[in-house]
Amino acid sequence: MIVSDHGMTESGNHGGSSYEETDSLALFVGAEKFSYAPETNNKAHQVDIAVTLALLFGVPIPRNNVGTVMAEVFSFLEDEQKLRILQMNSWQLMRLLQTHLTESGCGKSSCVSGSGKTGAERFCCLYLDATALHENYSRSGYANDYRTVALAYHNFLRTATEWLSSRATDKPIGLLASGIAAMLLSCLGLMSLLLLFNQDTHFKNSMQKWHLDEIFIPAVIFILIISMGSSSMVEEEQYIWHFMTSSLYLILLRRAIQSKASHYHQIYSVITVLLCGRVLRGWHQGGVNWSYLPDISKFLEQSGTLHIKSLQLLSTILVISTCLLVLLALKLRKRVAIIFVLVYIFPVLLILKQIFQYQDSIIQIIYAVLGISTVGIFVATPWLMPLQNLQTRFPFGGIGDSVFVIGWCYVFSWCLLQLILQQPVNSMPTSLLLMQIVASIRFFSDRDLHVKQWVKVAALYYVGMAGHFGLGNTNTLATIDVAGAFVGISSHSTIISGILMFIITYASPMLVLLSMLMNVFNKDLSAFANVQNIDFGHILKMILGYNCLVPLGLNSILLLSYTIVLLLMQNHLFVWSVFSPKYLYVCATTACVYIGVSILSLTTAYICMVFGIRVTLKRNRSTERLPCQ
Amino acid sequence: MTKMLFLHISCGLGLVSAFWVAHNFYSLTLLQNPAKTLRTLWAVEASVVILLYSLFRRNPDQCSYLRAVLRGLLGLPTGAVVNALGAIVLGAPVGIQHFEKTIHWSLLMSVLTFVPAACVFGSCWSDWLRVFAHTEAIAACIDWIICIGAHGAVIGAWFGAWPMPLDWERPWQEWPICVTCGAIIGYLVGLIISFGFVVFHNQKQRVKGD
Numbered sequence: 001m002i003v004s005d006h007g008m009t010e011s012g013n014h015g016g017s018s019y020e021e022t023d024s025l026a027l028f029v030g031a032e033k034f035s036y037a038p039e040t041n042n043k044a045h046q047v048d049i050a051v052t053l054a055l056l057f058g059v060p061i062p063r064n065n066v067g068t069v070m071a072e073v074f075s076f077l078e079d080e081q082k083l084r085i086l087q088m089n090s091w092q093l094m095r096l097l098q099t100h101l102t103e104s105g106c107g108k109s110s111c112v113s114g115s116g117k118t119g120a121e122r123f124c125c126l127y128l129d130a131t132a133l134h135e136n137y138s139r140s141g142y143a144n145d146y147r148t149v150a151l152a153y154h155n156f157l158r159t160a161t162e163w164l165s166s167r168a169t170d171k172p173i174g175l176l177a178s179g180i181a182a183m184l185l186s187c188l189g190l191m192s193l194l195l196l197f198n199q200d201t202h203f204k205n206s207m208q209k210w211h212l213d214e215i216f217i218p219a220v221i222f223i224l225i226i227s228m229g230s231s232s233m234v235e236e237e238q239y240i241w242h243f244m245t246s247s248l249y250l251i252l253l254r255r256a257i258q259s260k261a262s263h264y265h266q267i268y269s270v271i272t273v274l275l276c277g278r279v280l281r282g283w284h285q286g287g288v289n290w291s292y293l294p295d296i297s298k299f300l301e302q303s304g305t306l307h308i309k310s311l312q313l314l315s316t317i318l319v320i321s322t323c324l325l326v327l328l329a330l331k332l333r334k335r336v337a338i339i340f341v342l343v344y345i346f347p348v349l350l351i352l353k354q355i356f357q358y359q360d361s362i363i364q365i366i367y368a369v370l371g372i373s374t375v376g377i378f379v380a381t382p383w384l385m386p387l388q389n390l391q392t393r394f395p396f397g398g399i400g401d402s403v404f405v406i407g408w409c410y411v412f413s414w415c416l417l418q419l420i421l422q423q424p425v426n427s428m429p430t431s432l433l434l435m436q437i438v439a440s441i442r443f444f445s446d447r448d449l450h451v452k453q454w455v456k457v458a459a460l461y462y463v464g465m466a467g468h469f470g471l472g473n474t475n476t477l478a479t480i481d482v483a484g485a486f487v488g489i490s491s492h493s494t495i496i497s498g499i500l501m502f503i504i505t506y507a508s509p510m511l512v513l514l515s516m517l518m519n520v521f522n523k524d525l526s527a528f529a530n531v532q533n534i535d536f537g538h539i540l541k542m543i544l545g546y547n548c549l550v551p552l553g554l555n556s557i558l559l560l561s562y563t564i565v566l567l568l569m570q571n572h573l574f575v576w577s578v579f580s581p582k583y584l585y586v587c588a589t590t591a592c593v594y595i596g597v598s599i600l601s602l603t604t605a606y607i608c609m610v611f612g613i614r615v616t617l618k619r620n621r622s623t624e625r626l627p628c629q
Numbered sequence: 630m631t632k633m634l635f636l637h638i639s640c641g642l643g644l645v646s647a648f649w650v651a652h653n654f655y656s657l658t659l660l661q662n663p664a665k666t667l668r669t670l671w672a673v674e675a676s677v678v679i680l681l682y683s684l685f686r687r688n689p690d691q692c693s694y695l696r697a698v699l700r701g702l703l704g705l706p707t708g709a710v711v712n713a714l715g716a717i718v719l720g721a722p723v724g725i726q727h728f729e730k731t732i733h734w735s736l737l738m739s740v741l742t743f744v745p746a747a748c749v750f751g752s753c754w755s756d757w758l759r760v761f762a763h764t765e766a767i768a769a770c771i772d773w774i775i776c777i778g779a780h781g782a783v784i785g786a787w788f789g790a791w792p793m794p795l796d797w798e799r800p801w802q803e804w805p806i807c808v809t810c811g812a813i814i815g816y817l818v819g820l821i822i823s824f825g826f827v828v829f830h831n832q833k834q835r836v837k838g839d
Contacts, residue, residue: 012797125798236794239720246719258762274718281720290794294724 001053004265006573014573015035022573028073044070047165051092055085061092067162068093068157071150079146083134093160094127100167120296123163126156141585176567183563187556189550194549199452201545213251213451217458220244221554225561231574233475234582235288238469244283245466248459249273252443252451259449269443273463276432276439280470283429287474297425297472312355315431316419319350322431322438323412326518330404336384340405343373344412351419363420363488370413379411382610387618396534396615402607403543407517410599411437414514418507421484421500426471433508435469437515456519457550464512471508475582480505506592511597516547517603534615543604548597555593562586565591577587630831633770636681637824640778641817644670645678659809660800667733667809675740677706683747685771687756692781701748708733708743719790723806737785741816742779749775770827777823778816785815 004024008014014021026044044052047067054061055069069089072081101120137145227233227240251483253270285295300308327337347369354362385398385405411434418430440463444456473479485501486492503510520543562583569579638696651657651669659666683697713735717723721731749771750756758764760776767773793802801807 010797193731198772230795232796233794235796239794242720247787250715250718255760260764278718282723287794610780 001029001056003049008026015411030073031074042072047161048346051089055088061088063092064096066096066161066168067091068154068161071154076168080138083137083146083149083153085148086157090127090130090156093157093164094123096164097123097160100164100613112128119625121155121161126152126159130156171570180560180563180567182554183560187553187560190549190553190556194454194553197541197545197549201453209312211255213255213455213459215250216248216251217455220248220462221557224558225565228562228565228582229569231569231572231578232289234473234578236286236290237475237582238281238286238466241466241469242277243464245459245462246274246277248462251460256443256449263265263446266443266446266449266581272439273443275494276436277463277466277470280429280432280436280467283432283470284472286469286472288476291474300425305424309355312419312427313352314426315427316348316351316355318431319412319415319419319434321417322434323408326408326438328406330401330408332401332405333386335560337382337583340377340409344416347373347416351571354420360488360490364490366420367417367488370417374409378406378606381405381409382607383614387611387614396611399539399611401606402611403517403520403604405605407515409518410514410517410603411511414507414511417503418511419503420465421487422471422480423484429467429471430507433463433470433511436463436467437512441515441518444519447464447521453546454550457516457546457553460512460516460519461551461554464509467508467512468506473505475578475585477581477584483501500586502592506588509589509592510596513551513593513600516551516596516600517543534611536612540604540608544601547600551593552597555590559586559590630827633683633774634824636685636774637679637717637820638828639677640674641820643674644813644817645675659806663803663806663809664729664733667730667737667805668751671733671737671740674737675744676739678744679705679748682745682775686749687751687753692751694789697748697751700751701744704744705736705739705745708739708747711743712738716805716808720785725802730805734809737809738782738812741782741812745775745778770830773830774823775828777826778819781819781822782812782816785818786812787816 003026005021006014006461007021009018009020026049045067047065048070049067051061051065051067052073056073069085071082071086072083075083090498097120101123128151133145133149133152144555224240228237233240249270250625253267253274254271256266285291285293285298297439300311304384324341327340330337347366349371350362351368354366382402385402387396387398415434416431419427422430437460440456440460444459445452451624480501481504482501484504485497489496489500566575566579566583569575570581635798639697642668646671651666655665655669657666657669679698679701683694686692686697696824703728707778713721713731714733716735716738716757746757755764756772759767760772761779762829767776789808792807793804795802797810
């Protein structure tokens with residue numbers, strides 16, 4: 001048997017629902033001559049292939065089959081055997097019908113008059129008619145009766161398959177509509193919040209000209225949505241993200257050159273982002289159609305474990321030194337900085353040991369130590385950080401410092417965790433991604449460029465999405481690293497493995513969301529705090545506003561538009577192989593964004609709360625002292 | 630005015646005649662021999678562009694025609710490096726089998742974007758910034774022509790890359806065929822727009838003069 005997967009239009013498009021694209025070839029070649037099958041006009045439905053093949057091979061018919069057997073294929077058999085095949089098909093369909101229709105089994109009494117029956121009864125009668133005729137035929141064996149029996153069976157099969165097929169494509173329209181309405185509402189709500197927030201923060205110069213990078217951010221989303229309508233663009237989505245993100249950073253590079261105030265270090269930062277992005281793109285070919293082409297990961301796997309190990313070591317060192325440099329650049333008090341370094345010495349040493357010698361027990365210790373130190377820094381930093389920033393002398397600059405340090409700690413811990421969990425080949429992409437993020441934040445930290453805050457956040461989000469594919473993920477479920485989900489687990493647990501799988505797959509978007517805390521700068525916060533007073537509401541708004549709203553908004557647009565795309569593509573040939581897995585990824589990305597955003601808001605709320613307590617304590621103390629003096 | 634018309638027409642005709650030369654003399658097509666066709670294309674177009682744009686050089690008293698031609702010749706490989714780096718950053722394939730194609734493509738892009746500016750401005754960084762980054766308002770006609778043509782080629786090439794990930798398995802989807810087509814179409818559209826702009830600009834000045 002020879003079958004083609006799909007047809008094609010004249011222009012080369014395939015996979016749509018036009019006649020040319022859905023029409024494909026099925027050719028049965030047998031030793032026997034098909035006696036009465038005419039050579040033309042042999043049309044069959046796709047659902048009929050499964051049952052026909054099952055019967056040809058002599059295996060049971062699949063339980064959920066809704067097709068009918070292609071009788072022409074079995075024309076070489078004796079009459080008795082042909083009827084047997086029809087009988088088996090009918091019996092299977094009858095069982096499937098009974099699972100759909102809850103009414104109990106067939107009673108013979110009701111099948112007297114043929115017309116005016118609905119639902120289960122009708123199928124029952126047709127089925128019983130056919131079986132009764134078949135029994136008669138087996139007893140008497142008149143050749144003339146064969147036609148009647150076959151006709152009765154075909155009659156039942158046709159009605160049953162029509163009903164079952166329409167049932168399979170039946171959709172609860174009310175539920176779908178309300179779901180889409182809810183998504184639309186949340187999307188509109190987020191967008192209007194973003195607009196309001198934008199007006200709130202830029203009320204002075206609302207009529208300013210839009211820069212190219214500000215126009216390009218929505219254009220990225222628009223182009224992405226347009227290309228999601230094509231199945232091959234969904235399969236090769238990594239190209240789109242990389243292309244758009246690199247274009248965005250090229251535009252930012254142009255802007256940095258344009259600006260007279262720009263420094264060389266900014267241009268170097270953008271070039272670092274671009275180069276790291278290109279290496280990330282070349283690390284895994286990804287996609288479906290060109291996944292066989294050579295790439296860096298395949299080259300490394302061929303060249304042996306020694307190269308991979310040394311690269312893993314190099315990327316660990318890169319991660320550590322990048323994080324150290326970031327911490328040093330903050331210019332904290334020496335004692336404070338040393339505490340942070342000391343906290344991380346133990347897990348780092350364990351990870352280095354683990355690279356040389358893999359041990360399950362060590363990994364469990366690493367999980368525990370990383371968790372404890374992250375939580376410890378999160379809890380302790382707001383209490384220990386001096387209220388005033390040393391360098392800039394901003395009153396309450398400690399809030400910005402705490403936010404930055406906790407963000408740094410999240411990013412560092414997350415990267416170290418990824419170095420253990422990801423495949424050894426992926427350790428370098430992890431460190432490249434970290435460098436991209438750090439370079440971006442360094443680029444954005446200069447206020448002379450006047451890059452808008454929402455552009456910064458969106459650019460980081462795009463880097464995260466491009467990095468998601470750079471770590472070897474695709475829109476098929478095959479690239480999910482199942483083996484990594486069992487790293488360091490001694491007993492099987494579906495929930496823990498699921499969490500680990502999620503951590504591995506969404507390493508990059510999560511890293512970006514966590515790094516948003518480092519994207520808050522003291523200078524922006526200083527306007528809302530002076531020596532006497534501190535406006536926590538505004539500070540919370542400044543820290544969380546864009547950092548939460550932009551990822552949420554972008555993600556809600558993507559979720560809504562992709563849901564609509566999926567509904568439009570419901571008759572597409574690749575709806576199960578391409579669009580549905582992609583939808584699962586879109587849903588998981590939504591979950592990732594919500595988790596990241598809640599971590600951000602929890603952290604910031606906690607820091608503000610602690611500083612509030614500290615400020616009131618300090619005030620109380622000074623008022624207590626005043627009378628004594 | 631007639632000089633500008635001549636410049637536009639000969640730049641456009643240069644590309645068309647380069648295709649004609651490649652097809653009729655060497656029997657090359659972009660689909661079958663992309664590298665060799667691109668070589669013919671940039672060689673023909675480069676001679677047209679360098680010779681013509683050198684006529685419009687900045688400060689013609691201080692800078693001889695020969696020197697402007699030389700600047701254009703120097704600008705050709707420099708611009709090729711910039712264009713090649715840009716393309717690679719955006720995802721152009723890196724590898725020995727693509728090396729020749731990338732070189733010839735970036736030389737062609739250099740002719741369309743970089744060389745005219747090199748002929749006219751030389752190494753004056755502020756002029757380059759003004760034309761390509763719009764740091765100041767552009768006044769002269771020739772600046773607009775260089776700016777619009779170069780932007781047309783780059784934007785055309787950017788859009789030309791879009792069909793590449795589709796799985797249509799057509800020969801023109803290979804690097805750098807559709808990108809070249811996009812760049813050439815973008816450049817020609819840019820020429821038309823810039824000519825329209827020059828006509829508009831002249832009329833406006835005449836009205837002002839009256």
